[in-house]
Amino acid sequence: MTKEMRRLSIVMLFMFLSLFVATSWIQVVAADDLAQADGNTRSLLDSYEIQRGSIIVDGMPIASSVPSDDEYQYQREYVDSPMWSNITGFFNPALQSSTGIENALNGDLSGTGASAFLAEIERIVSGQPQRGFSVELTPDADAQRAAYEAFGDKQGAAVAIEPSTGRILAMYSTPGYDANELAVHSAAEAEQRYNELDALKPNPLVNNATADVNPPGSTFKVLVAAAAYATGEWTPESTLPNPARYALPGSNNQVRNAWGGTCGSGDTVTIAEAIKLSCNIPMAELAVELGSETIFAMAEKFGFNQDFTTPLPVAVSSYPQGLDDAQTALSGFGQGQVTATALQVAMISAGLANDGLIMKPRLVDAVIGNDLSTVREYPDEEFGRAVDADVANDVTAAMVASVADGAAQGARIDGVEVAGKTGTAEMGGSNPYTLWFTGFAPADDPQIAVAVVVEDGGGMGQSGSGDTLAAPIAxxxxxxxxxK
Structure with a gap:
């Protein structure tokens, strides 16, 4: 064989192997992703002929399919939809559209995913009609209803997490919408209603719990304190200067505490006291002492600047790298360029509650087959360790003091030790404040960590506070x- 023939043979062999690997990857590894891709109309159309599985919370369906007398055979129905719509989303064959869990787990719900392969063979053999699998979610229906009722007509979101597992116990976004109005089989009617909702400000179709970012305000102080303690150079009793005004480094702009005075009566104040009373100036000073890179590193350990799903997509919370001293000072009390989702702020509290170990937040417990067998379970997963337990305990002590007799007394519960931190974030100029609370309870044996964000000032402009509006919801x- 000539040299040229050998080279040609090698090239042909390489091309054959590449084709084999590519087709194997498409048919095996990527098959489910491709089948459920938004552009794959064949799988989507096939799924309309199938009775979709239910979406279940606490053993009861909050979304299910019932027979229909039109071309699509089944009509999707949602129970208490305004309370759940940001989680379930909607499914509409007439619009060839789906959102929320209906979209994220369409392969399971429609019976067209890889998990349904064996069920499809059994269906063909038995002659039974194909049905989708049901999806069992993690939320606690009572916690979700509590959020729904406590918010009333306020705008914002709440997220509650079980610290030891990462299971999301509540995820509520308001304003919400009725998914039944978007599931109707009249394409014109559904599209008209969708456009009406999409034109509203704020947009009910946006999940404020995961897709909306705001300055976290003073809730971010607990992360800054954790960053300080983790260096080993600072403790809760470390002191900082206590002026009534603080000029931002390299700027004529000044920072004040919310009430305009000093943080207590002394010339200095401890970090623990600054957290308890929610003082801006000492936390701005501390942030500059630490430097932006130290805070940046801690923020990333808690989940900032990272992309993940629950399986619903989550907007990236941001702590930018390379902030100057003035912006670093502002970040010390959650202003400036730092932004966060409600889910991200809940993760901070959940991590502190779990001795510094953050569990990956998740909305799904299991996929259930038509014979009630478990097709797939979603295990608890570690997101990562943010701080050591002793650091978490030190921050927790200040948060407990804040609820007991500090700036977060609106979250006090008789007979329960609650750890918490409020936040009142300025949105620029005369815009209403964004109001926060985050915390967990019981402080010595945490069962729930929560974050509440009330947007547009809760209807009170700049006169409301995290303690008066967000903490009572939490x-x-x-x-x-x-x-329970």
């Missing part, structure tokens, strides 16, 4: 879980 959610 209290109701915590009580719903602890009183």
């Amino acid at each position: 209290k109701k959610i915590i009580e719903a879980v602890l009183n």
